[in-house]
Ligand code: AP5
């Protein structure tokens with residue numbers, strides 16, 4: 001099973017992914033996470049990506065396509081994988097089709113999480129992430145049991161560099177211009193499943209599960 005989560009910054013892709021990879025035993029492929037970890041370690045990839053990410057712009061297509069191509073060849077992807085935040089441009093989607101064709105597999109579903117802009121801004125500016133394990137929280141909507149401490153590993157929570165209001169505004173504009181065309185791209189391929197992402201976390205998880213359970217019947 002190869003599933004993609006498509007949605008604007010703050011839609012809840014990472015939040016739903018935490019649950020989906022566990023429940024459906026999927027390998028997790030988040031280009032955002034891979035890039036953030038490269039930036040943190042200061043690898044050549046990280047040095048290339050850093051400025052784009054800080055400004056809320058997309059990292060060049062050839063860079064992210066290369067990352068995903070390599071990642072899909074890992075053994076854990078054979079049992080199935082969940083793509084979070086990739087593809088993000090029509091060019092990336094076309095490259096993915098080619099890569100999958102070469103590997104002899106295909107996308108099974110694109111879960112499109114639609115959320116109102118005002119809600120996205122509230123979610124992103126209140127987000128907190130564990131420095132150690134990456135678990136995601138929200139100061140109001142999904143607070144940890146102890147303030148600023150990760151429930152899962154006890155690590156310290158921090159704010160993502162690109163979650164300032166100015167960068168969030170830019171990321172939302174970039175999504176509209178460069179990523180939204182993918183909604184039609186995947187609708188035309190009959191892969192699109194749109195979920196109302198304005199609901200609470202559990203209600204969204206239940207709707208996505210209903211789509212995936214139907215696929216695997
Ligand atoms: P990436 O890391 O992919 O960020 P994004 O797409 O902007 O999405 P986010 O991670 O911000 O949001 P999310 O949907 O995962 O929401 P979350 O679950 O955390 O990319 C970062 C950057 O990397 C890009 O800007 C770009 O530079 C680069 N990049 C990555 N991929 C690329 C690609 N393919 N091509 C080029 N460049 C690329 O939830 C958000 C908050 O809301 C959390 O606090 C959460 O607790 C809360 N929340 C979640 N669900 C709910 C709910 N239902 N109700 C209330 N609150 C909720």
Ligand code: MG
Nearest residue numbers: 013014015032
């Ligand atoms: Mg995310």
Ligand code: ZN
Nearest residue numbers: 130133150153
């Ligand atoms: Zn943690």
